[in-house]
């Protein structure tokens with residue numbers, strides 16, 4: 471059995487670093503043409519494109535702030551024009567602006583909700599419109615596939631990160647609602663909820679002494695790497711997951727298994 475995305479086009483947001491970058495690279499390795507969205511790091515996005523091309527694949531870098539409707543519209547138009555269609559959208563771009571609730575500014579609340587939740591809504595809306603407009607394509611059983619990058623914090627409360635946790639809880643509910651709404655079109659909407667994955671977003675918490683404390687929360691005994699999430703995304707996007715609709719795949723080494731109960735609670 472082979473996982474293949476040959477003949478398909480994947481757009482990955484926030485793909486100039488971390489999980490998004492690994493997802494773009496893994497989708498390209500599975501045969502997809504890949505659009506590498508970036509916001510603030512054009513050189514890094516070009517490195518991803520160069521890496522895909524040197525491995526024999528096809529990719530383009532596309533700038534967009536996912537919280538800006540016009541940027542999102544232009545990004546989808548650019549990719550559809552370049553490759554003729556879009557089969558897979560991974561709404562991955564996200565950010566943290568952490569603060570204790572009493573000190574959190576309204577700007578920091580709004581910024582995180584705008585990028586993490588509204589950004590995914592805008593990309594989902596554009597993806598669904600694009601899938602419907604282009605119609606059934608030969609390389610995929612589904613009309614289109616949307617993957618929403620959530621977090622274990624869609625279910626685990628996270629003191630000091632109320633904006634981030636609220637955005638991910640919103641993504642969970644949005645993902646299921648969209649899945650229910652568009653499944654009859656043949657569009658599969660699913661989510662991935664990563665646990666602790668070592669990337670720029672959490673560099674401080676995943677190194678040194680902080681990493682030791684973190685490991686207590688991970689039954690499987692290691693901090694994740696971006697490829698752990700990328701492999702799940704490739705499977706979810708592929709026809710091997712064709713009957714998977716409205717599901718959140720937790721890629722977390724068991725973090726959501728209440729690890730503190732291992733010692734009898």
Ligand code: NAD
Nearest residue numbers: 484487488489509535536562563564621664666667669671
């Ligand atoms: P990261 O900081 O490397 O990646 C985030 C990406 O989003 C960056 O490339 C950044 O440029 C991009 N981005 C930020 N604002 C943007 C905007 N307005 N428009 C377009 N792009 C924008 O961190 P990461 O860990 O790779 O995070 C990727 C996703 O995974 C996020 O949604 C994050 O919440 C989620 N996640 C990460 C972890 C983890 O442990 N690393 C765990 C759970 C969920």
